[in-house]
Amino acid sequence: MKKLLASAIALMAVTFSYAQNNHDVTTQLGNLNRANVDQHGKQNSDKITQKGNRNEADVSQYGEKNENVTWSQGNRNDELVYQSGKRNSNDTWQKGNRNDATTKQYGKDNSVIQKQKGDDNSVYAMQCGNRNSITQDQNGDDNEATSTQYGNDNSAKQTQKGDDNKAITWQNGADNVITQSQDGDDNSAKAKQTGYDNKITQKQVGDDNILIAEQIGDDNTIKQTQRGDKNYAKDLQDGCDNEIIVLQIGDKHDHVGMQIGNNNSQDIFQTSNSSGGDSCCNAPEMPDPRCSGSGDGC
Incomplete structure (x- = not known):
């Protein structure tokens, strides 16, 4: 019994030592x-x-x-x-x-x-x-992704496909989320959040596009999407429960948005497609002329 106990103690000592x-x-x-x-x-x-x-x-x-x-x-x-x-x-x-x-x-x-x-x-x-998480995925050449997190339970995901793209995220607070996706060449995306429960989603498809978003406060949301080339969008929010949604399709569009305060909302859409709109405004028929000649009176 003593030998068995000694062997067990020795085994526990070896296991404990290995665990260290x-x-x-x-x-x-x-x-x-x-x-x-x-x-x-x-x-x-x-x-x-x-x-x-x-x-x-x-x-x-x-x-x-x-x-x-x-x-x-x-x-x-x-x-x-x-x-x-x-x-x-x-x-x-x-x-x-x-x-x-x-x-x-x-x-x-x-x-x-x-x-x-x-x-x-x-x-x-x-x-x-x-409990912070960062996921970075790059496929191509000369791409750069940078992500910085201070606080707890923040999440950042960066995905880049192409060449010479640049993505930057910066978070300070808790429960903030940033998602960046770029497909093309020479694109740039920058997102910064300070506070709690903020969310930024940036997506670009094309070349030479720029997205910038910054939020200070709580429960703010910015969504930015650009499809085309040489587009530019910059948004800033300071406060709580603010929202900005931007969608630009085509080339060489630009947008700047700023919201300071609480419960503000923006929704911007720009496209290079000139089609759409109403072709008829439901106007009545033009009246028949009542005078026989110009300037003769009736």
Whole structure:
């Protein structure tokens, strides 16, 4: 009995000791790849895979139960991950050449997912708070996505397809949501929110379009959509329960909207299509002339 009890205690000690340990798996296939891993705390997990040449990865983890997975295929791709807190997770996937990915997480239960396919793309995600989430997906060349979150329970999603696109989100508060989608080349989208329960949705299809949206307050909503080329829309809201909806179809439209106060609403629609409208205003028939000649009187 004493031997059995001693064995059980020893097994528990080994299990407990293992649970305190950090875990890392690094795989490199190619030449001149570099990986640096620095783990402090317990039960942190890291997995790095590099396929190609001259790829670099730097991972630092402080705290408990943080998780990181980075995967890169190609040449000269860079990854930087910094996690401080508990149960933060990062998943970065890169395929191509000279791509750059950065994730910084401070707090608890934050999540970042990054995916890049192409060359010379860049993604940056920074979270300071709890239960924030960022998803970044880029397909093409020379695209840039940046997302910054302060507070709790904020969400940001950025999707870009094409070349030379740029997307920026910034959030401070709680329960804010930003969604950005760009399909084309040389597009730019910027969204900033300060407060609670705000929502911004930006979508662009075409080339050389610009969208800008900023909200300060609570329960505000901005929706912006542009389809075409060289369109511009900028909206600002300061207050509570405000809403702006903008839809522009065609080329070279521009819109600027601003709302300060509470419970304001705008709805803007612009198109290059000249069709539509009423062809008849239901006017009565023109009367018959009663005079035989001009200026003769009746």
